[in-house]
Amino acid sequence: MKPKINFLVFSLALIQLNFIFLLQISSNIFRTLPPSDNPDFDPEEDEPTLEASWPHIQLVYEFFLRFLESPDFQPSIAKRYIDQRFVQQLLELFDSEDPRERDFLKTVLHRIYGKFLGLRAFIRKQINNIFLRFIYETEHFNGVAELLEILGSIINGFALPLKAEHKQFLMKVLIPMHTAKGLALFHAQLAYCVVQFLEKDTTLTEPVIRGLLKFWPKTCSQKEVMFLGEIEEILDVIEPTQFKKIEEPLFKQISKCVSSSHFQVAERALYFWNNEYILSLIEENIDKILPIMFGSLYKISKEHWNPTIVALVYNVLKTLMEMNGKLFDDLTNSYKAERQREKKKELEREELWRKLEELKLKKAMAEKQNSTHNVLNTHSTSAK
Incomplete structure (x- = not known):
């Protein structure tokens, strides 16, 4: 009986000790955070306000x-x-x-x-809520990168098959987070979480890439470079069967990026051809990808302002030609014929405009002559 009493006394003492310890922790760290000294605080540009009582x-x-x-x-x-x-x-x-x-x-x-x-589901739900408020309401939360880093480890431990709630979190929270203004602050952690999901379940690849294409930046070159980096990370783990499902919309976007007047965007897109695994995927599907890419690449090789980009494009064209020489030649001839037709149409348009200008000039001269004739007739009538 005595050992049981001793164990009970020890347990009660342990509970009391835990209570006192955690109460002290709560009293010291839980507090209302002060408002920022700088209302227009930009984490990318401004220095953060450090906690004055940090040593304690x-x-x-x-x-x-x-x-x-x-x-x-x-x-x-x-x-x-x-x-x-x-x-x-x-x-x-x-x-x-x-x-x-x-x-x-x-x-x-x-x-x-x-x-x-017992707290795991609650923690995931609360992080989900923080992210939703960040995306759709506040557009500001300092700890996004840290929470995503934790999530990266959590996702890595998810059991298979993935639960519906986890897939929903990916598509409804993580993908829309790519629209955030301060994406650069947490993009590395966000991309890691996305890739972790795809390594768990390859069938998510198509909706994820289509989601990224939907939110593709239109005016921010820095974001475009980040998106291209993430796409390459995804392609590094993609299954060939999944690649076939997204090759057309994906390479239409890559074609636009290659044609970008912004040097870094075009360069980042062209670097895909330095990736051996991506090259193998392109080669397997060259009959679909080459027709999508050819026009942009050929035009850039003749017209782009940056010599580095032109050199990269020549290397890409050489690689594609080696993959399928006949298709490359057919597309070259087709492209040149199309350009000739366009030039012919352009000349015809210019000729039409010239004729219209001549007609307009003749009409103006005729109206001027008629006006002069009418004035002379009026003067003649008045003189009589």
Whole structure:
């Protein structure tokens, strides 16, 4: 009987100790974040406002992490205090401008997700809600990159087959996040999450690429370069059967990028031909891809302002010609014939405009003569 009483006393003491410890942590780190000193704060341009009391707060975070990572830590006891409300307050702190705090929060949340199975669905749901508010309402949240980094690890651990809620999160949250103004701040982590999903389930490749094409930047060259980088990451893991489903819309977009007057966009698109796996996919589907790309590439080789781009295009054309010489020659002849027809039409238009100008001039002269004749007749009548 005595060992049972001792165990009970020890358990109660442990619960009380956990309560006191977590209460102290909550009292020290959970707080309302102050408004930004700069209302127009731009994370890409401006320096963040650092937490004045960081030396003290850092100490609390370090103790908390040691507590979570201790071999004596018992989630079954701590779950009384590390609950949904605790996690919610923790997630709100991710909006801190101080990157040092967000880095600690990232590690803390990751440990909690790993140790508290009952909180996993809640954590995913709350991150989902933060992202939805970020996309459709606020367009501002400082901790997006850190939360995406955590998600990258979470997605990696998803069991197969993927649940419908996970697929919905990919298509309804992660893909629309590509429209955010500050995409450059978290694009690497976002692209990693997307690729993780595709490695889990290859059938998601088509909707993902079509989603990216739907949100393709129209006016921001920096974003276009990022999108092209992500597309290459996706193509690195794509199955040949899935590639066939998206080759036409994808290479129509790549053709536009190659034709871009912005040097970096065109260069990034042309670098696809340096990727051995992508080259093998192109070669397998050359009869579909070459007709899409040929016109843009041929035109650029003759007209682009940047000599580096022209040199890259010549290399790409050479590679494509080696893949299917007959098709390349047919397209060359067809393109030249089409250009001749266009030039002929242009000459015909110019001739038509010239004739119209002549008719207009003749009409104006005739009207002037008639007007002069009428004036003379009027004077003649008055003289009589």
